[in-house]
Amino acid sequence: MKKTLTAIALLLAAPAAHADEKVTIEFAYPYSHLFDVTYEKILPKFNEQFPNIEVKIRATYESYEDGTNTILREAVAGTLPDVTMQGLNRQAILVEKGIAKSLEPFILKEETFEKDGYHDAMLKLGSFNDDIYGLPFSVSLPVGYYNMDVMAKAGITTVADLPKSWDEVVEVCGKLHEAGVRNPMFWGWNITGNWFLQALMWSQDKATMEGNAFQVSSDEGLKSLETMKGIFRGCDMQNIEWKAALASFSAGEIGMMFWSTSALGAVERAKGDFELKTNEYPGIEASGPKGLPAGGNAAMLVSSSEDPKVLNAAWEWLKFITSGEGAADVARTTGYMPPNKAANEVILADFYQQNPNKETAVRQLPLLRDWQAYPGDNGLAITQVIYDGIEGIVTGEFDDMAELQEQLDEEVSDLLPSN
Numbered sequence: 001m002k003k004t005l006t007a008i009a010l011l012l013a014a015p016a017a018h019a020d021e022k023v024t025i026e027f028a029y030p031y032s033h034l035f036d037v038t039y040e041k042i043l044p045k046f047n048e049q050f051p052n053i054e055v056k057i058r059a060t061y062e063s064y065e066d067g068t069n070t071i072l073r074e075a076v077a078g079t080l081p082d083v084t085m086q087g088l089n090r091q092a093i094l095v096e097k098g099i100a101k102s103l104e105p106f107i108l109k110e111e112t113f114e115k116d117g118y119h120d121a122m123l124k125l126g127s128f129n130d131d132i133y134g135l136p137f138s139v140s141l142p143v144g145y146y147n148m149d150v151m152a153k154a155g156i157t158t159v160a161d162l163p164k165s166w167d168e169v170v171e172v173c174g175k176l177h178e179a180g181v182r183n184p185m186f187w188g189w190n191i192t193g194n195w196f197l198q199a200l201m202w203s204q205d206k207a208t209m210e211g212n213a214f215q216v217s218s219d220e221g222l223k224s225l226e227t228m229k230g231i232f233r234g235c236d237m238q239n240i241e242w243k244a245a246l247a248s249f250s251a252g253e254i255g256m257m258f259w260s261t262s263a264l265g266a267v268e269r270a271k272g273d274f275e276l277k278t279n280e281y282p283g284i285e286a287s288g289p290k291g292l293p294a295g296g297n298a299a300m301l302v303s304s305s306e307d308p309k310v311l312n313a314a315w316e317w318l319k320f321i322t323s324g325e326g327a328a329d330v331a332r333t334t335g336y337m338p339p340n341k342a343a344n345e346v347i348l349a350d351f352y353q354q355n356p357n358k359e360t361a362v363r364q365l366p367l368l369r370d371w372q373a374y375p376g377d378n379g380l381a382i383t384q385v386i387y388d389g390i391e392g393i394v395t396g397e398f399d400d401m402a403e404l405q406e407q408l409d410e411e412v413s414d415l416l417p418s419n
Helices: 002-020 032-049 064-077 088-096 104-108 120-125 148-154 166-178 192-203 219-234 242-250 261-270 308-322 324-333 341-347 356-363 379-395 401-415
Strands: 023-028 053-057 083-087 134-140 142-147 185-187 256-260 276-280 295-301
Touching: 023 308, 032 053, 032 261, 032 308, 032 324, 053 308, 064 083, 064 088, 064 192, 064 379, 083 088, 083 308, 088 120, 088 134, 088 295, 104 308, 120 134, 134 261, 134 308, 134 324, 142 148, 142 192, 142 261, 148 166, 166 185, 166 219, 166 256, 185 219, 185 242, 192 219, 192 379, 219 379, 219 401, 242 256, 242 261, 256 261, 261 276, 261 356, 276 356, 295 308, 308 324, 324 341, 379 401
Parallel strands: 023 053, 023 083, 185 256
Antiparallel strands: 083 295, 134 295, 142 256, 142 276
16 A cells, blocks of 8 residues: 555656756847846846746847857857847748747747737837847837036036037037037947948938848948048047947047947946936937937847757746846846837836936837848958948047948948849
8 A cells, every 4th residue: 555655656756856847948149238237126126037047148248249249150060059149130040041930830839929029110020020039128219328527528418408410519629629528429320230330321221221222332332431431530530449439428428429329328327427428319400310229139049959949948047038027127127128019018018118328229119120231141251341441430440431331332342142
């Protein structure tokens, strides 16, 4: 009898032990200075809801370009994580090379999953051949950051008086220089993916890429390059690395900084004792930009595992961070906007009224345009060619913008697919 009871007890215990087994998934994301605090908020909530899933976080990527390069290397080495966060403009290459898995099989099993809960433009960037491969996690737009204590030295004391065009920005730089401000402005030319070049192009309602054609060869492209030169020369902008620029602005040393809204949370946590205001991104014309590129990143399933338990666990994590409460923590801890309606309209109903600096990007959502990738296998190389060209404007190496335009067109066209 005793043996029988023992056997029954073991049989009953077996499923319980099996249910308690932990499934471990690996996850990698970029920009630790922006997102560490976000995942510190999200992980405990996920662990409470899914105690049998352990999320092992890998070393963070330095940038979106680094993230894509890392995944490409890991695909060859067979060391891929299960879920990766990739820049919105870097998803295509992982789909084309068969590294990213379609999320459609998982979505179809979800009775309550609604695709229209995500911002359409963001979901579109993660969709290929009518299948979704990336769920948007965070949305950013370029904005102006202003140290109002410094701006007062140029006679600007209210948000209404802040510059609305790049010519006005240069004019303010002159006044700040006269007031003794050594570094009045930083313009984020060195942000990932040539984002600010695309911002100038979209400001004129012109795409940087049309098919496989590089549109910086257009009149709008020349105007973009000339605008950069005018900003850099007119403001005597220092050539500093972007992390140093964020630190310098947070320390109160720069009056105006034009950067992604993504850094707002980090700036607010690090800033000195000064009044910080954000405002809409200036335009080439005083009427403002006609469009702006959507920045941010998306969650992609790149697991090499064939174990359904691992794949389902990775899906639960991917779904959790991009919807509802998980997505809301993006807004609470950074300056990004969650691309999920439930997060924006329900969970964060009063959030933007209480955090007006974070509302600036929300007001610009009607301007949202694609953050374009450069097609083909040389997309990262093209990004570097353009980066080097813009840096040459900053350093003074290039002075003739028509000549630089011709050089960029030639070098980029050589790297693009021929059809």
